[in-house]
Amino acid sequence: MADLTCNMGGITAPNPFWLASAPPTDKAYNVERAFDAGWGGVVWKTLGEDPPVVNVSSRYGAIGYNGQRMAGFNNIELISDRPLETNLKEIIEVKKRWPDRAMIVSLMVPCEEKNWRDILTQVTDTGADGIELNLGCPHGMSERGMGAAVGQVPDYVKMVTEWCKQYYDKPVLVKLTPNITNILHPARAATGGGADGVSLINTINSIIAVNLDEMAPEPIVDGKGTHGGYCGPAVKPIAMNMVAEIARDSECQNIPISAIGGISNWRDAAEFIALGARSVQVCTAAMHYGFKIVEDMTDGLSYWMDEKGYKSLDDFSGRAIANVTDWKYLNLNYDVKARINHDLCIGCGLCHIACEDGSHQAITAGRKDGKRFYEVIDDECVGCNLCMHVCPVDHCITMEPMPTDKAPMNWTQDPRNPMNQAK
Amino acid sequence: MKSIQANRLAADQYQDHFGDLEPPLDDRRAALEASRCYFCFDAPCVEACPTGIDIPSFIRKIQTSNRQGSAMDILSANIFGGACARVCPTEILCEEACVRNLQEEKPVEIGLLQRYATEESFEGPHPFTRAAPTNKTIAVVGGGPAGLTCAHGLARHGHEVTVFEAKDKLGGLNEYGIAAYKMADDFAAKEVSFVLAIGGITVRTGMALGHDITLDDLRAQFDAVFLSVGLGDTRPLDIAASNINNIEPAVHFIERLRQSDDLSSLPIGDRVVVIGGGNTAIDASVQSKRLGAREVTLVYRRGASSMSATGHEQHIAQTNGVTIRHWLTPKDTTYDDKGVTGVTFEYTKQDADGMLTGTGETHHIDADMVLLATGQTMIPPAQIKTNKGKIVVDEGQATSLPGVWAGGDCTALGQDLTVQAVQEGKIAAQSIHTALSA
Numbered sequence: 001m002a003d004l005t006c007n008m009g010g011i012t013a014p015n016p017f018w019l020a021s022a023p024p025t026d027k028a029y030n031v032e033r034a035f036d037a038g039w040g041g042v043v044w045k046t047l048g049e050d051p052p053v054v055n056v057s058s059r060y061g062a063i064g065y066n067g068q069r070m071a072g073f074n075n076i077e078l079i080s081d082r083p084l085e086t087n088l089k090e091i092i093e094v095k096k097r098w099p100d101r102a103m104i105v106s107l108m109v110p111c112e113e114k115n116w117r118d119i120l121t122q123v124t125d126t127g128a129d130g131i132e133l134n135l136g137c138p139h140g141m142s143e144r145g146m147g148a149a150v151g152q153v154p155d156y157v158k159m160v161t162e163w164c165k166q167y168y169d170k171p172v173l174v175k176l177t178p179n180i181t182n183i184l185h186p187a188r189a190a191t192g193g194g195a196d197g198v199s200l201i202n203t204i205n206s207i208i209a210v211n212l213d214e215m216a217p218e219p220i221v222d223g224k225g226t227h228g229g230y231c232g233p234a235v236k237p238i239a240m241n242m243v244a245e246i247a248r249d250s251e252c253q254n255i256p257i258s259a260i261g262g263i264s265n266w267r268d269a270a271e272f273i274a275l276g277a278r279s280v281q282v283c284t285a286a287m288h289y290g291f292k293i294v295e296d297m298t299d300g301l302s303y304w305m306d307e308k309g310y311k312s313l314d315d316f317s318g319r320a321i322a323n324v325t326d327w328k329y330l331n332l333n334y335d336v337k338a339r340i341n342h343d344l345c346i347g348c349g350l351c352h353i354a355c356e357d358g359s360h361q362a363i364t365a366g367r368k369d370g371k372r373f374y375e376v377i378d379d380e381c382v383g384c385n386l387c388m389h390v391c392p393v394d395h396c397i398t399m400e401p402m403p404t405d406k407a408p409m410n411w412t413q414d415p416r417n418p419m420n421q422a423k
Numbered sequence: 424m425k426s427i428q429a430n431r432l433a434a435d436q437y438q439d440h441f442g443d444l445e446p447p448l449d450d451r452r453a454a455l456e457a458s459r460c461y462f463c464f465d466a467p468c469v470e471a472c473p474t475g476i477d478i479p480s481f482i483r484k485i486q487t488s489n490r491q492g493s494a495m496d497i498l499s500a501n502i503f504g505g506a507c508a509r510v511c512p513t514e515i516l517c518e519e520a521c522v523r524n525l526q527e528e529k530p531v532e533i534g535l536l537q538r539y540a541t542e543e544s545f546e547g548p549h550p551f552t553r554a555a556p557t558n559k560t561i562a563v564v565g566g567g568p569a570g571l572t573c574a575h576g577l578a579r580h581g582h583e584v585t586v587f588e589a590k591d592k593l594g595g596l597n598e599y600g601i602a603a604y605k606m607a608d609d610f611a612a613k614e615v616s617f618v619l620a621i622g623g624i625t626v627r628t629g630m631a632l633g634h635d636i637t638l639d640d641l642r643a644q645f646d647a648v649f650l651s652v653g654l655g656d657t658r659p660l661d662i663a664a665s666n667i668n669n670i671e672p673a674v675h676f677i678e679r680l681r682q683s684d685d686l687s688s689l690p691i692g693d694r695v696v697v698i699g700g701g702n703t704a705i706d707a708s709v710q711s712k713r714l715g716a717r718e719v720t721l722v723y724r725r726g727a728s729s730m731s732a733t734g735h736e737q738h739i740a741q742t743n744g745v746t747i748r749h750w751l752t753p754k755d756t757t758y759d760d761k762g763v764t765g766v767t768f769e770y771t772k773q774d775a776d777g778m779l780t781g782t783g784e785t786h787h788i789d790a791d792m793v794l795l796a797t798g799q800t801m802i803p804p805a806q807i808k809t810n811k812g813k814i815v816v817d818e819g820q821a822t823s824l825p826g827v828w829a830g831g832d833c834t835a836l837g838q839d840l841t842v843q844a845v846q847e848g849k850i851a852a853q854s855i856h857t858a859l860s861a
Contacts, residue, residue, distance in 0.1 A: 067457075346522040
């Protein structure tokens with residue numbers, strides 16, 4: 001079996017599957033059961049200063065898709081609402097009992113040097129392996145000048161990171177908020193502040209649903225709601241783009257990334273690792289199905305690695321980064337056309353209507369020997385892939401590269417580019 | 424052991440045995456099943472539906488919780504969408520055409536979804552409105568699905584309709600002739616009330632054509648006449664003397680069962696033999712079994728593939744413990760002073776030309792009750808052109824007699840399906856409206 005051990009910015013773990021800072025990691029009882037189930041590490045639910053925060057009742061909202069529950073999920077919970085001393089005591093005990101697992105403590109205090117120094121002193125005594133700065137919580141805490149209110153200002157990100165590096169000896173991870181125009185700005189600030197790694201994405205500002213009977217956003221708290229933090233499978237593409245942006249940015253200097261965002265299975269994890277992640281953090285899937293899902297994550301990933309001949313995570317980590325590029329460098333002479341396998345076709349006609357109404361009118365609808373027959377008009381097909389995506393039958397529609405004698409040419413080289421004509 | 428006996432079951436078993444054969448979908452199951460529909464372009468299921476219901480559209484509206492819109496998609500194409508959801512042989516219509524069959528051999532459960540979509544429509548106000556009065560009058564003879572669909576369509580156009588029904592209740596076979604577990608909770612009557620709620624339809628029950636009314640009088644009194652009289656008596660079995668007790672047409676047995684207020688009072692044999700190969704034979708044999716008969720044998724003179732009951736119907740019979748015997752034709756009955764004691768059958772085979780012949784070998788089946796489901800015949804009005812005993816109509820359902828249209832089982836030469844009757848009533852309404860508006 002493949003070696004799944006990971007090293008994320010100096011924090012090691014037997015596997016890259018960590019539970020993100022959230023309710024599943026808010027107390028010793030949960031964390032020990034998670035470790036027992038096989039999770040490689042946890043980021044303990046964010047600690048703040050006493051007195052602890054107070055939470056509302058009615059905290060989560062969800063959207064399903066075609067009968068599937070929780071394609072997207074949001075919450076309006078705050079950081080840990082337990083006394084600081086209780087959390088610190090439990091962290092010490094759990095770390096002692098599970099020395100090989102990664103124990104990271106998430107932190108959020110007011111944006112003053114003294115406040116950070118004080119809590120770092122206490123965390124140092126727990127024996128935890130590192131800290132994660134919660135600079136991303138988008139609701140509640142941000143109204144009090146913490147969480148995303150700090151994470152959205154790169155100068156503050158750098159400043160807080162520097163304080164932490166100054167007062168804490170072990171690895172410092174900075175958790176980034178996606179609620180910002182360009183993720184590179186806070187990522188570069190964290191790098192500049194000396195962070196050992198970044199974790200992303202935190203949740204996205206969201207109103208997940210409007211209850212049309214109560215005319216209020218969900219989750220509803222006594223008739224009113226507020227924006228929450230969006231997560232779950234639906235956010236994964238957004239998270240992957242942000243991870244890739246950082247991974248291929250020279251100013252971020254290959255800063256280790258712990259990826260978060262809709263990771264529900266080994267394949268999701270493999271995709272993030274291919275984009276440069278060193279560990280992945282999971283929350284919604286564990287809240288949906290429980291800790292047991294880690295079994296599929298670990299054995300699924302290692303079977304796949306065996307099949308591909310990857311002996312360790314380093315063998316494929318970041319392998320896809322070089323193939324993520326800007327649009328302007330894509331080959332304009334590359335041409336694919338849709339091919340319909342008529343033996344597999346079940347005659348639903350979705351390829352036709354999708355192309356007809358939604359794309360380039362390149363698939364005809366007719367009958368042949370009394371059966372529905374859909375055919376591609378090569379001259380009209382631009383190779384957009386839409387028909388392949390809507391086709392409900394696996395491998396029925398494929399996109400086939402057309403032979404060409406033209407050399408690859410991108411937009412920077414294309415004579416049709418006005419910038420080139422100006423030269 | 425008494426042969427014919429009522430009250431064979433415990434009291435609570437009657438509701439179990441004659442309630443819904445398939446329970447309706449709840450919201451969750453409906454959403455999941457609806458999500459299996461691909462929303463096909465040029466959907467094969469629509470083409471396979473005799474009434475042309477826009478099936479992908481109504482299923483999509485289930486997905487979006489637009490249940491009223493979903494029901495209207497169905498009811499505007501088929502006002503008997505509730506009954507059809509329950510009794511249509513979907514396995515040879517929409518569900519057979521579903522593209523999912525080619526992928527995973529499991530179609531979307533269109534029938535169950537149609538029931539889900541329409542379920543609440545029968546509670547609220549009637550969803551259709553009538554056009555301005557035209558002062559035209561139409562007589563509809565026969566208050567089954569064809570007649571009431573035609574009446575509803577004409578009433579919508581603003582015409583005044585009178586429905587003449589020979590029996591005490593409207594609904595036709597939905598009320599009298601289909602197994603109780605397919606139309607549980609008095610659904611046929613509820614649906615009739617729903618259809619009549621459009622207004623403009625006068626109902627006269629106990630009025631049989633040829634007895635209480637004549638076609639000539641109707642033609643004289645009304646601007647148009649629509650005949651939807653269904654079928655008449657079961658073909659008699661020429662091997663049995665007509666006075667033997669406990670041999671009767673299966674439709675009589677089913678009607679008695681459907682009209683009973685107390686199923687425990689219905690006598691049923693210990694060993695029942697049902698002769699025939701259609702849905703009536705299936706409905707009679709399964710209901711015999713469900714009333715507590717110990718042995719029920721359905722006997723058909725050809726093989727399984729020739730039965731007009733679908734494979735699904737045959738499966739229902741078999742899973743209900745009915746023994747199906749093929750290639751046997753009745754030759755003789757045995758009886759004593761109390762009634763029938765058995766039927767002697769001759770084995771049959773098909774010769775090279777497809778003709779059925781007896782082999783000379785016989786097989787006797789003991790029975791204390793024999794139900795005949797050997798097909799029904801009708802005696803059409805003499806003035807009208809017929810073919811093989813059924814009324815001939817054109818593509819607009821007009822008969823050879825001016826001013827007279829016809830539809831339903833009294834016309835079709837194919838399978839006598841409810842959904843086909845509805846379509847014929849619908850076409851006739853449009854055709855009559857066009858003729859009266861000229």
